[in-house]
Ligand SMILES: *[C@@H]1O[C@H](CO)[C@@H](O)[C@H](O)[C@H]1NC(C)=O
């Protein structure tokens with residue numbers, strides 16, 4: 001029995017030692033409380049504004065996310081930092097627009113042969129929390145760079161960017177070519193793009209989807225279990241789903257669970273994991289002290305026909321600057337602090353979270369070692385999250401405008417109820433194109449379409465004078481306002497905002513598009529093929545506990561009946 005306990009603690013110890021501490025804590029953490037909560041961010045990939053039942057989808061099943069919505073607050077005017085994965089995540093995690101960080105150019109997202117990543121002078125949310133004494137952890141999709149020098153240096157991995165604990169993770173992403181059904185790719189997955197890491201080590205190539213969701217959840221539970229040893233110290237956990245990006249997948253429990261097909265199955269599986277996270281916080285007695293945010297990284301990849309999600313009628317989708325590309329589902333949950341069942345129409349941005357925690361957790365010692373304070377693009381939304389913002393206060397949409405970029409092109413700006421488009425990109429599958437039927441026979445995409453992925457200058461549509469929409473009356477951007485006494489000054493305000501904004505952007509090195517194929521991860525070279533993912537530590541813990549129960553039972557039996565034989 002003692003041996004087992006020893007084993008338990010040595011597993012915990014080993015895990016803590018394996019994670020070297022690169023960012024130092026400068027300040028003591030606040031004692032965890034409802035006003036200084038743990039923070040868990042649940043980031044879903046490509047989930048559309050209209051993909052959840054609670055956001056109006058007529059075919060998606062009720063899931064644990066609907067319970068989260070009933071117990072928390074749902075936002076209808078939440079925006080991502082960009083409409084593609086890497087820049088939107090870069091924006092969220094630094095609180096700064098991707099244009100400031102240089103997450104522009106190249107393929108618009110990091111691909112395995114990119115040598116760039118988040119610049120080291122940027123401070124990630126994890127680093128910021130860590131400087132303030134929080135414990136930090138993550139699992140799932142990263143997509144903010146991998147290697148810089150060779151295929152194992154891992155310079156840009158989450159463990160180098162403030163995360164103490166890193167479980168099962170996708171340093172790149174789940175892509176369509178990872179599909180294992182052989183329906184779209186008869187030769188099976190393209191392993192060069194499909195790999196899974198455990199911490200800093202590549203462990204599956206190609207990655208296997210069957211146990212992926214369970215493993216992600218297990219690693220979250222393991223982190224939580226370890227946190228119980230320091231109950232007053234707050235933590236930050238980034239749970240970043242590979243769902244519902246193509247290729248969609250579902251294990252045997254969720255396959256055919258949705259009337260909507262595989263896309264809905266994939267949502268149901270993801271939502272199960274959300275339920276597990278919330279339930280384990282509740283059963284650990286941590287719910288009142290933990291703020292959980294669920295959001296998408298941007299709009300759905302609507303170009304993928306039935307493999308893409310729903311914008312609920314918002315125009316466009318992933319990769320362009322219409323509302324369908326930027327407006328995201330966003331749910332906040334913290335029983336007792338975040339009002340239950342509330343719907344907020346206030347304009348918020350994924351970048352506001354950084355600014356909110358930064359303001360709430362002053363740490364002068366950390367500022368002293370940073371040469372300069374980098375300008376943040378968000379605003380503090382703590383009182384809005386709590387539903388305590390006074391009606392008399394200026395609307396957040398006027399406090400900080402929403403800027404819509406397509407790569408390095410500034411396309412549009414929203415302030416107040418108005419959105420002004422200077423440029424737009426063409427919309428694929430816009431209903432006027434006869435080829436749509438050819439591209440999506442029976443709703444099945446023939447290719448991984450990205451009409452506006454790179455936003456090349458020659459494909460952009462210039463609007464002079466700029467188009468103005470009232471996105472409160474007309475979130476679908478159907479009816480540009482006609483020139484009148486209101487529209488002309490709105491264009492003037494938009495021009496001023498954009499001028500000021502441009503002045504604030506300092507030239508920086510572009511991180512995307514510097515390729516060297518020798519940095520591409522490869523498991524067991526030269527094969528680049530493996531499956532050596534270990535049993536998850538939480539599962540091991542549970543197994544050890546079971547063993548302990550059995551041995552306790554044996555001891556009891558022994559004490560009553562004496563030893564066997
Ligand atoms: C990879 O690069 C890192 C950093 O430059 C270096 O420390 C390491 O030795 C290199 N590994 C190999 C196998 O060359």
Ligand SMILES: *[C@@H]1O[C@H](CO)[C@@H](O)[C@H](O)[C@H]1NC(C)=O
Nearest residue numbers: 112113177187190191192193
């Ligand atoms: C797999 O993807 C790589 C790029 O990552 C590409 O060069 C290669 O041609 C692809 N292989 C197949 C069989 O499609």
Ligand SMILES: *[C@@H]1O[C@H](CO)[C@@H](O)[C@H](O)[C@H]1NC(C)=O
Nearest residue numbers: 425426427428429430432433
């Ligand atoms: C509709 O799609 C076609 C083909 O992609 C494109 O030429 C056209 O500009 C699109 N229209 C709009 C309004 O985006």
Ligand SMILES: *[C@@H]1O[C@H](CO)[C@@H](O)[C@H](O)[C@H]1NC(C)=O
Nearest residue numbers: 148149150515516517518519
């Ligand atoms: C790519 O990386 C390898 C290994 O570090 C290096 O020898 C080579 O010069 C690099 N190629 C380019 C084009 O930078």
